Amino acid sequence: MMPTRLLLLLCLIGPVFATEAPDVDCLIINLKNVSCTWNKKGTPKVNYTFYSSFFNKKEKSCPQYLTENNMNIGCIQPCESGDRFMTFNTRLVHGKDRFKETHGLKNRVKLNPPTNLTVLNGSDFNLWFYWNHTSPARLHCVESEVRFRTNNNNWGFSKVSPEIQKYCINSPSGSSRYELQVRNRIDEGCGSSDFWSDWSEPVFWGSNSSIDSDSVPLWMTLLYVVGAITLILLVVMLLQRERLKIILIPAVPKPSPILHDIEDWFQLSKGLKDNFKASYNEQVCPVREYNYVSQSDSMNSDDSTSSVSTNQTHCSVSIDVNDPEDLYVPLSSSSSQVPSEEVLQVSD
Amino acid sequence: MKLIVFCLFTIYCCSLVKASYPMERKKLQEVLRELKMLKHDIPNTELMMNTPPKDIEDCCCLTALTCFRETLLQHFGISGKYQKKLYKSLNHTLTISGLNFCNTETSTTNCSTCHSHPKEKASEFFNRLESLVQRGLSRIN
Numbered sequence: 001m002m003p004t005r006l007l008l009l010l011c012l013i014g015p016v017f018a019t020e021a022p023d024v025d026c027l028i029i030n031l032k033n034v035s036c037t038w039n040k041k042g043t044p045k046v047n048y049t050f051y052s053s054f055f056n057k058k059e060k061s062c063p064q065y066l067t068e069n070n071m072n073i074g075c076i077q078p079c080e081s082g083d084r085f086m087t088f089n090t091r092l093v094h095g096k097d098r099f100k101e102t103h104g105l106k107n108r109v110k111l112n113p114p115t116n117l118t119v120l121n122g123s124d125f126n127l128w129f130y131w132n133h134t135s136p137a138r139l140h141c142v143e144s145e146v147r148f149r150t151n152n153n154n155w156g157f158s159k160v161s162p163e164i165q166k167y168c169i170n171s172p173s174g175s176s177r178y179e180l181q182v183r184n185r186i187d188e189g190c191g192s193s194d195f196w197s198d199w200s201e202p203v204f205w206g207s208n209s210s211i212d213s214d215s216v217p218l219w220m221t222l223l224y225v226v227g228a229i230t231l232i233l234l235v236v237m238l239l240q241r242e243r244l245k246i247i248l249i250p251a252v253p254k255p256s257p258i259l260h261d262i263e264d265w266f267q268l269s270k271g272l273k274d275n276f277k278a279s280y281n282e283q284v285c286p287v288r289e290y291n292y293v294s295q296s297d298s299m300n301s302d303d304s305t306s307s308v309s310t311n312q313t314h315c316s317v318s319i320d321v322n323d324p325e326d327l328y329v330p331l332s333s334s335s336s337q338v339p340s341e342e343v344l345q346v347s348d
Numbered sequence: 349m350k351l352i353v354f355c356l357f358t359i360y361c362c363s364l365v366k367a368s369y370p371m372e373r374k375k376l377q378e379v380l381r382e383l384k385m386l387k388h389d390i391p392n393t394e395l396m397m398n399t400p401p402k403d404i405e406d407c408c409c410l411t412a413l414t415c416f417r418e419t420l421l422q423h424f425g426i427s428g429k430y431q432k433k434l435y436k437s438l439n440h441t442l443t444i445s446g447l448n449f450c451n452t453e454t455s456t457t458n459c460s461t462c463h464s465h466p467k468e469k470a471s472e473f474f475n476r477l478e479s480l481v482q483r484g485l486s487r488i489n
Contacts, residue, residue: 055403085483086403104402106479140373141486189377191482 021099022048024090027195028105030112030135031081036090037066037074048092050075055086081136084109085191109193111135113200114144114165114182127169127205131182139163141190147199148180162187177206375442376485380478382437386430387474397423399468399476400460407450408459409480413438415462416477423470447484 022038029035036052038044050072053059066074088103114131122128133142144160146167160167160182172178182200186193238245397419400412417438426432437443468476 056405082483082487085479085486106482138486138489186486189380189482190486191479 022092024092024099024101024103026088026090026103026105026108028079028084028109029076031084031109031137032078032135033076034079034083034088034105035066035074035076038092039068039073043068043071043073045071046094047072048094051091051093052077053089054079054083055089059089059091106191107194109186110195111137111142111184111186111193111197113198114184115200117180117182117200117203119178119180119203119205121205122168125171127172127178129167129169129180129182129203131165131200133165133184137186137190139165141187142184143187144182144184145196146180146182148178150176150178152177152179162189172206175207177204179204372442372446373485373488375437375440376446376481376488379434379437379443379481380485382430382434383474383478383481386428386434387471389428389430390424390470393470395423395470396467397470397473398462398465399473400462400465400480402476402479404480405459409447409449409484410444411459412480413444413447415465416473416480418462419473446488447480449484449487 020041022044023040024036024038025040026034026036034052036050038048050062050065051059052062052075060077062075062077064076065072066076084105088105090101090103092099112134114133117129117131120128120130129146131144133144135142140163143162144165145157146160147155147157148169149155150173158167167180167182169178169180179202181202183197185196238248398415399419400415404412417435420431420438421435424431426435
């Protein structure tokens, strides 16, 4: 009973004191080296010895350890470009502790960034960028991506197909500054890598004066200063000179409830004003209608008057152009029935 | 006249040799495209098939290719459009030469037969075939 209980106790406590298995993470660098680390969960408490091998190759101990605080945290060792298609076996050993893992590294590749990035102004007036890659990968296995910007604005991205190691910017502006960088990775056709390389060193082309888009050119600064001074002088002059103020800012007539002479609203010259004034008096012309009376009747009458019927009016008016007071005199004529006894009045 | 014809023929043969590398590469790329189409065409299946291993030695790649081709014929036939195309491409001489990594002078490998390979799911079958072709493309110039 007692040994059973002791055994049970050990089984329960054992895992608490057992060393936690380190998690080995491997990456192929530039198809030339394999880099493995086991410090993902923190710096290990013990120094492990690392062994590794690709399928069907002899197991080797680590030729070069990576250390942190005097503890082994990783290993770098050389490999061949085709090894990534094979299973990679790793073994960490410390005393009696042995931790084995298998890795598939086909897609776990990170290439070095492209080199010798150069820019040329082509004969077609376009901007051509060229670069190389340093990995042993075949040209048709490497795809690239460029990023470029103009005058420090936002980056623009563009994929470049495998086998092509150049990029063109059409009709560049001579007053702009261009910056371009490139990165690459293994293409899908050759077992695409999950990681892009780092960006290459940038290359620049264009005018240096357009580098900083925030800075203002000198001529523009002078223009602003001159404009500001002119504006201030104009304001001062307006305040000082009333005449200039009236010319530049004419007074707007203020509407008033009291009816004034409407002619004053118009800026007419005195002569022109006078010409429009017409004052004349029109005498009222009474209009009479006369009925024709027969002679027999008229002879019997003592009235020597004779009458004729007419509807005519005849009036004359006199116009005095020098009277400034009369504004408007309507001309009117009227006809009305006049008594038959009345004689047609003849005007002067 | 005969000499001229002979010279022209020689030049033609030399150009074929130089052009073979791009032709092999194009053929393997075609195989990858057809494999991709087939993977999309067939439904997700739990079908189990004899599948060559993940790790294939250089001199066993052609044996593995034969196993992939025959297993494909056995389980999917060539009635379908993409099945037929893929089968023909896997049987092409350019594909065979493109996946021949064996240096026959040093080869002492005994390769496993197709039926001895353990059965895997169809998805794993196609993934391993894809890896084999990508391996060939990564080696070709």
